[in-house]
Amino acid sequence: MVDAFTDSPFKGNPAAVCLLEEERDEEWLQAVAREFNMPITCYLIRIAATESEDRDSAIGDLDPRFRLRWFTPVVEVNLCGHGTLAASHVLFTSGLIKANIIEFLSLSGVLTAKKIPGVEKSATSKFQNGDAEGNFYIELDFPTIPVNECDAMEIPSIPVTLNGAPMINIKKTASDDLIVELSSGKTVANLQPQFDEIQKCHGRAVYITGVAPEGSGFDFFSRVFGPKIGVNEVNAFTDSPFKGNPTAVCLLEEERDEEWLQAVAREFNMPVTSYLIRIASTESDHPGSAISDLNPRFRLRWFAPVSEVNLCGHATLAASHFLFTSGLVKANIIEFLTLSGVLTAKKIPGVEKLDTSKFQNGDAEGNIYIELDFPTIPINECDATEIPSIPVTLNGAPMINIKKTAAGDLIVELSSGKTVENLQPQFDEIRKCHGNAVFITGVAPEGSGFDFFSRFFWPKLGVNEVDAFTDSPFKGNPAAVCLLEEERDEEWLQAVAREFNVSETCYLTRIAATESEDRDSAIGDLNPRFRLRWFTPVAEVKLCGHATLAAAHVLFTSGLVKTDIIEFLTLSGVLTAKKIPGVEKLDTLKFQNGEAEGHFYIELDFPTIPLNECDATEIPSIPVTLNGAPVINIKKTASGDFLVELSSGKTVANLQPQFDEIQKCPGSGVIITGVAPEGSGFDFFSRFFCPKLGLNEDPVCGSAHCALAPYWSKKLGKHDLIAYQASPRGGILNLHLDEETQRLLIRGIAVTVMEGSLLA
Known part of the structure; x- marks a missing residue:
């Protein structure tokens, strides 16, 4: 994710940049763009120099070329400046290209991007409150778009569109957009x-523009309104893809500063990212070499997502594999200069594949073995004060011995290799342990062909995006889930939520068992507790069902919690999430076109939201808001939303609301609902429109059902309900209302679609 036309995070125009190895179908490209929900998602595919499309190039043959496509959340577009700038930025900064010019083959022809280092920062950048030092400029070479006179029939609609702002001129572009000059930049x-x-x-979008204020340093202001447009990776210690240990290998032409190296490692979010720089044979820092001068030498550094490490075996193996297989080295031995001294890697071709590789279910034919020459790490006795924490960490697994390495890791021998293999550790307890990490090991099963088994636990936190109330990616309701190690200020939380621009971004912070806030818990002391906050792109909210489901899904699936119940301390009190495995899949999931096998359900325990009679003065605005749809009943929730029952679920599903009228309505948003079609398997349909919260429609809203469930329970005379939220993405909720306690159990499933780390 890149912020374009700015030198500060969370400003400018965000774009998602995806580098593809092969063409993907349009449906997949559009689905991913919908999921990112950025103004633009762009896709890059490198073009081989022999491809015929590069004949139009006006640049030298040495410049790299990429196919580039741009997608908004709803449609592909022919030309996008900020998406091209973002794509260029990724290519220039990632080390994927070394030239200063890139060519893009696009629907608008051949476009070029040129890297211009050392441009002095403009004083006008004070508008961004950022600092461009160390940044470079990118110059895009784009075609102009002709501007024509506007058809007289199109002009009358403009004053209404712009709320009567004073207009100077109206034109129309050849790409079918309206350009409207207003009286001043301030008006814009x-x-x-x-x-x-x-x-x-008429047309796709409306540009407004006006002359900039005197002394601002700019020539003109503008805005665009377009609501219609809605490295190498190696798996080490395996002969099979997606097994072994993955690492990113970056071959650099020059040294980069530590901050940059760490940022790239965070972005890759691999166990380790390794960086290689070739050492010229004349450099003096290889006198320790015990190998012939003909062997190539590289500086090698290893970075986990959070810090540099002194020694890493699998990443060294991966780096060696890359160098041997890419043709970058011709020798059979490579030397690496590292923080742990000189290490060597030796290529051993023709080694017969071990029978033990059946553990990998792969095929090593044609593979090579690589032999690494590493220093040993001394092992010391473990401090007595460190030992008591280990049994909890390892869930009481039977231990034989505990040692500590000179590198600060604990080595724990368990009773058998089988115990090692089956162990489910307590990752949060490992975080509290002394030292960096925990190795567990045990003697291998007899006849396995191995001497011992081992595993290495080194937990870390990150960012996930989850689709809630669905078993299919790109359906349900998306939420970004951020696990924080410490509290962050509200401005930062809101800025990140704006950047993600999904229905909800939620933030989790673990609560220590000694904190006083957990006194309200009605659950046992063994259940983990987290503070949970929810932010839309424009505001914090007091209750959110789908983001709570998403947060629980991340915690249950990541191994960060081992219990089946989690407690969340929120602005709406203590909420609980319960993992329910083995629930049979409902036929109603056919509405999702997905497959829930292997998924589990999560049951949320939420408060109901009382319903009140609607003030008579508020009712007249509703028919306009809903385009005259037939209304059966109108209520108002205690949280300030309108609940409007329409004549049928079909009417609910097909409604096209007037979002600008909803903006004018009292209250936060409008929930519409109707009885489900007979035979659908559902009890009622609903949708939730909430443009005041930064999104026109919430795809699947759990908190809205805290009001809907009591309403339909009373109307249908039942406490167990199956609801379908009939938004374009759609979602299913299983509901149980406890009238006595006025609590609602909301049951749903979720799927993780993205994982990563925040860099800002």
């Missing part, structure tokens, strides 16, 4: 447009 900056009216306008 302050305008609140009517997005529903823009939807009705």
